[in-house]
Amino acid sequence: MTKIDPKKVYMLTKKIPRGKVTTYGEIAKVLGGIKYSRAVGKILNKNFDRHVPCHRVVCFNGKVGGFRKGIQRKIKILKKEGIKIRNGKVLNFDKVLFKFSKKVK
């Protein structure tokens, strides 16, 4: 099975420190390929758990992307975390962007 494990997605997402965000692409890369970005988003959308800070996951472009509960909700939380958002885009994206260790396998 070349499928990615939702568990892994949750694990990585949970590892995101407060005040930081990550992108689907990073997660996908860690999972095995940048192309998994879509799959990751889908998994989160279908299984998004409250224990997982899915609101800390945004697009590679710095855009918030989307949120099941409502994009505004996500933005509000992120702003509270210390992340500044303008017009649905994250400011200082490079500063708040958290990267995982691609190793491993």
Added chain:
DNA sequence: CTAATGACATTTG
């Protein structure tokens, strides 16, 4: 099983 859709990413115009 096939077709369509989606919380993305990248390239080109």
Added chain:
DNA sequence: ACAAATGCCATTA
């Protein structure tokens, strides 16, 4: 810089 088109994976109808 923005818009449109293309590629990829997983899930649902």
